[in-house]
Amino acid sequence: MRIIASLSLLLIVSACGNQSQTQAPGTDTPAADTVPVFILKQDTLKKNAAFTAELLPYENAELFAKVQGFVKEMRADMGDRVKKGQVLAVIEAPEVNSRLAESEAALQAARSKWASSKDNYERLYRASQANTPGIVAPVDLERSRNQMQADSATFVAAGRQAQSYKAVSGYLYIIAPFDGVVTTRKADPGALVGTNAMLLTVQNNHTLRLRVAVPEIYVAAASGLKNIEFSVDAYPTEHFNAALTRKSETIDPATRTELWEFKVDNSGHRLKAGVFCYVKIPLTRETPSFIVPFSSVATTQEKKFVIRVKGGKAEWVDIRQGMTVDAGVEIFGNIAAGDTLLRKATDERKPGSTGLWTLKK
Numbered sequence: 001m002r003i004i005a006s007l008s009l010l011l012i013v014s015a016c017g018n019q020s021q022t023q024a025p026g027t028d029t030p031a032a033d034t035v036p037v038f039i040l041k042q043d044t045l046k047k048n049a050a051f052t053a054e055l056l057p058y059e060n061a062e063l064f065a066k067v068q069g070f071v072k073e074m075r076a077d078m079g080d081r082v083k084k085g086q087v088l089a090v091i092e093a094p095e096v097n098s099r100l101a102e103s104e105a106a107l108q109a110a111r112s113k114w115a116s117s118k119d120n121y122e123r124l125y126r127a128s129q130a131n132t133p134g135i136v137a138p139v140d141l142e143r144s145r146n147q148m149q150a151d152s153a154t155f156v157a158a159g160r161q162a163q164s165y166k167a168v169s170g171y172l173y174i175i176a177p178f179d180g181v182v183t184t185r186k187a188d189p190g191a192l193v194g195t196n197a198m199l200l201t202v203q204n205n206h207t208l209r210l211r212v213a214v215p216e217i218y219v220a221a222a223s224g225l226k227n228i229e230f231s232v233d234a235y236p237t238e239h240f241n242a243a244l245t246r247k248s249e250t251i252d253p254a255t256r257t258e259l260w261e262f263k264v265d266n267s268g269h270r271l272k273a274g275v276f277c278y279v280k281i282p283l284t285r286e287t288p289s290f291i292v293p294f295s296s297v298a299t300t301q302e303k304k305f306v307i308r309v310k311g312g313k314a315e316w317v318d319i320r321q322g323m324t325v326d327a328g329v330e331i332f333g334n335i336a337a338g339d340t341l342l343r344k345a346t347d348e349r350k351p352g353s354t355g356l357w358t359l360k361k
Helices: 001-027 093-130 138-170 217-224
Strands: 033-037 046-064 069-074 086-092 173-175 178-186 198-215 227-232 235-247 259-263 276-282 289-290 304-310 315-327 326-331 340-342 355-358
Touching: 046 178, 046 304, 046 315, 086 198, 093 138, 198 276, 217 259, 217 276, 217 315
Parallel strands: 033 355
Antiparallel strands: 033 340, 046 198, 046 276, 069 086, 086 173, 178 198, 198 259, 227 235, 227 276, 235 259, 289 326, 304 315, 304 340, 315 326
């Protein structure tokens, strides 16, 4: 039995030794590092960017009372369509009418006094020109002329004062500044109103303004845009047209966007001012771009980079990102068409490292 046990132990030790001898060579040879790469090519970037926008009335006016008084009449209500120059409300202010009457009476008195002094001067002047010397003393003629000039100045001042009171009396009538619709009414007959009291709001919604805040990264790519289509929630299956009319020509530092305004024909009054709408703007880069897969761009706390294979070794190249499309992201940097880039970049692959670069389309 002892002989059999000794033989068994010897076979186990021998097997272990053979196993270690067969595994040793495998541990010295690492597995091949296969790294997918691709050849960088130029392409024309095209995409449709979706934005939310807002429809605004082409004209909007909040009508305030310019003098203190009581509302005598409200001749328009919310939803009424009005014409330019139409009287929408009348304010009653007796003191304004009294001052107007006083100014008109003062104007009439000044006119009469000036006419009398003018007539007196002209008669004295004609007499002084007669052949009879000394009939009119020069001092009397001068005094008459000065009186006429003073009365003339008083007449002119009274006329201007009467015009100002007449203008103030015109403030008692609230007039529509343009054709439109009354969207707000905040006063009723008998209410006391002052210079800070808003009575009505009138909007011109026959034409609407569509305003879109376009991010600065897209501004140059859409520079040739003239017309767009948009949709609203009220008519989800329909598309409406708008024509570009103006741009703000500046980038808002708070939002980093440029405001674009489009003109919308709303003669059918189907669209409502104040609603949000959805716009798709076609973007096209004027010059060819480099578009790479998203995974080809590595990001660290310090920078963004791609990894280029040059001379068989990895090389980090700093880049800036541009627009994104379905195929990937637009990049800018010290790169050129024909460069070999890693399909999946990571900061774990250090510059100067090598690998089995495998080209994949």
